[in-house]
Amino acid sequence: MAFKVVTDKGGIRQRVQGEFERKALPALTQQILDDSNDFARFDSGALIASSALHSDPNSGHIEWRTPYARRVYYTGTPARDKHHNASLRWVEVARRTHRKDWETLANKRIKEG
Numbered sequence: 071m072a073f074k075v076v077t078d079k080g081g082i083r084q085r086v087q088g089e090f091e092r093k094a095l096p097a098l099t100q101q102i103l104d105d106s107n108d109f110a111r112f113d114s115g116a117l118i119a120s121s122a123l124h125s126d127p128n129s130g131h132i133e134w135r136t137p138y139a140r141r142v143y144y145t146g147t148p149a150r151d152k153h154h155n156a157s158l159r160w161v162e163v164a165r166r167t168h169r170k171d172w173e174t175l176a177n178k179r180i181k182e183g
Contacts, residue, residue, distance in 0.1 A: 091130075094179035099127035101175055102161075105168045109160035110134070111142050112153035132161075 103125055107118045117136050124133040134143070142148070148156035157163045165172075 094176040095130050096127045097179050098172060098176050099130050099132060101172060102164065103127065103132050106161045106164040109155050109157050109163045111148045111156045
């Protein structure tokens, strides 16, 4: 007797993505934002404040919106007197530092249902 198994890969992918977006994305995005801000530059606080104002964790959107955000992300020397972890490309530094924590958080949220 023969039988055939057919899987709907697109449907599975869509269902898994929907579960991720509903259960894990908001918490994961907020954690990435918080961890990234630990490495962001801090002079007056406007840069970090802009991320709280212009980011939307529910949709997975993170943004630092100041006239100088792009420039200070890529260039210069971050002053560390007010923020000792300040660095260039702070999201990448946070990713290297916290990637496993982020994966654990996402997996935990998905499993909790």
